[in-house]
Amino acid sequence: MDLSLRLLQALAAVAEDGSMTRAARRLNLTQQAVSGQIRQLERIVGTPLVVRLSSGIELTAAGQVVLKQGEALLSSAEAMMSEARMVGAARSEPLRIAFKAQSTAHFMPAVEAALRRQAPDLEVQPISSHTLPEEIEALVEGRADAAFLWLPIGDDPRFVIHPLLAEDRWVALPPGHPLSERNSLTIADLADVPVVGPREGMPEAVVSFWFIDPRPDGSRAVFGPEGRTPEECLHLVAAGHGCWIAPASTVTYFAHPRLVWLPLVDAPPNQLALMWAVHNPNPYLPLLLQETSRVLLPAN
Known part of the structure; x- marks a missing residue:
């Protein structure tokens, strides 16, 4: 069975956007390429996965099944790549985290402990800051890999932002x-x-x-x-x-x-976020987000 992850990504994009054209823009492909990927996936599965309506494209019942299981496969593949990068990095790449003590003292020690359990060889380097400009500067200059900070920060496409919790x-x-x-x-x-x-x-x-x-x-x-x-x-x-x-x-x-x-x-409310530069290569960033979310939102 020649099932490629890119075919599942195409189905997920079409399902979310309801349009081959919009999905193509999202994937940086032509509309014909996306349509071809959907047809190839339908041939592999052996049944129609989408139906074209006047209002747009919808998934068939079979398409919903493939989407649900496909998203699990995509998530698993992402986790595999992240873990492989972490193993390859070993001790050579520390994780440098900028933070304001008054905003993170109630959870950051637990996050660091969780990181050590998941990656015993990881070296966490905390970088204390007092102001938003200090944290932004540390990320831009590469002195920090990630930062815990309060939103908003203004419109800045240089960063990936993950809201974490709200405080009164x-x-x-x-x-x-x-x-x-x-x-x-x-x-x-x-x-x-x-x-x-x-x-x-x-x-x-x-x-x-x-x-x-x-x-x-x-x-x-x-x-x-x-x-x-x-x-x-x-x-x-x-x-x-x-x-x-x-x-x-x-x-x-x-x-x-x-x-x-x-x-x-x-x-x-104030909203605390975890943020890093778009092109930061540190392989531990997904793990930092995962363990921080577990510490702050254990019910989820």
Whole structure:
């Protein structure tokens, strides 16, 4: 049986796009080539796999069976190649991970332990950073293979981004602030409160998200002094210069005698992602994603 993985890839693309033309664009092939691959697969299986309708192309019942089993074969082949690359790399290629301690302290040690179980010879090299530009720079310059960071980062096609988890947003206030006696806050409560945080050199989408600017009612956020790092932001808040909006993990990581933390109940959550450069050749990246997902999302 001459069953090629490329034939299964063609069927999967046609099933997802519902069109030979769109599937061909996805696969960087001509429409005739994709049609020929589908016909070849049908000859191998011995029954029609697709049906052409006015609304597009749909899979037959047999096509659904081949698609389901074929996706399992494609996934298995990808896992085989990844494992083979890791075995071939042995100790020669460490995995360098950029991270912010306050964002990853609750899971990164477990991820490293899981990596050691799966690849005992793998050397993990953590690279601590304090800001988004530092993490991006480490990836671009090749000093880090991957990074854990908060979205958004702006539109940047140089990277592969895998969202991992969502965290509620909290607000740091100085003791004695008029809002500090509340049990929780809304975005409207912060209408006149300056928000501290990094802005210089940040993409517009990043600033807009972190400062919640504009607000849901169309009003603009009040910008306080710039704090480049979490420590600088905490100092500015403690000194009475405004508030700081941060992920929930930050609350548990930083203990500060002159801060009050309150949940911001109606703000979109922060989303942590694992990211690496599109052309990074490190063979351990799929394993890092796999084990991180297992640690953070054990039910899945």
